[in-house]
Amino acid sequence: MSSSNKVALITGASKGIGLGIAKSLLADGYAVVITGRNAESLSQAKTELAQDSLVLDVVADVRSLEDCRAAIDQTMRRFGRLDVLIANAGVGHFAPIDEMTEDQWNQTIDINLTGVFNSVKSAIPPLKESKGYLFTIASLAGANFFPKGAAYNASKFGLVGFTQAVMLDLREYDIKVSTLMPGSVSTYFNNRVPSEADAWKIQPEDLGQIVSDLLKINPRTLPSKVEIRPSRPPKK
């Protein structure tokens, strides 16, 4: 089956990395479902994607398993199949442990870790049917710890472990599973606004290209854990 009949759902795709991946998959002929918590941002993203009939925007908070299941139901009603899930939605709160609030901790774990569980759990039936591909977006922070990173490092180390275990569970169904571990990407993450000073960083479309390339490699091979870093970071 060519990618022009295929469908991808990307969580947290109203901006940043998720939107970059949506653009690449649309260019490859996929229909895409984009989710996020804010209807207005999703609608703006849909306008930017400019392919109305191939884009479905669904308000869904990954913290809710019910929302995730409803997003899959809408996907199936609209497009009839799901070939690719990109569990991308995530947040970053950074503070030393003595200053980190319970709310920051809970949000980080609930979105970055439980949110991925909810997204994956609800997508398994259609992915089994399509023998599809599941990506999680972890981080280099899932392999390298740093000060103020207690919550974020815990969520991303956890996500790398989760994804590798899920990869072993799902390969017997011919579902491929990869976790991408990017370094600095120019996005709205942690209340930043992308600027020209971010030119050295990975750009969202670069990750879109990597997803697109991974979807095309021979199915007998699986890059299950992919570290991606800016090739020329500024000197410290």
Ligand SMILES: NC(=O)c1ccc[n+]([C@@H]2O[C@H](COP(=O)([O-])OP(=O)(O)OC[C@H]3O[C@@H](n4cnc5c(N)ncnc54)[C@H](OP(=O)(O)O)[C@@H]3O)[C@@H](O)[C@H]2O)c1
């Ligand atoms: N930027 C980096 O340097 C970097 C590096 C490595 C890994 N990552 C990871 O990449 C992923 C995407 O981050 P980004 O950099 O693209 O950040 P971003 O520009 O802030 O985008 C985050 C997206 O996730 C959505 N989102 C947040 N919480 C959500 C929830 N509970 N349910 C559904 N959607 C939610 C946001 O929309 P709403 O807020 O409207 O819901 C938005 O669409 C995250 O998992 C992040 O940890 C980022």
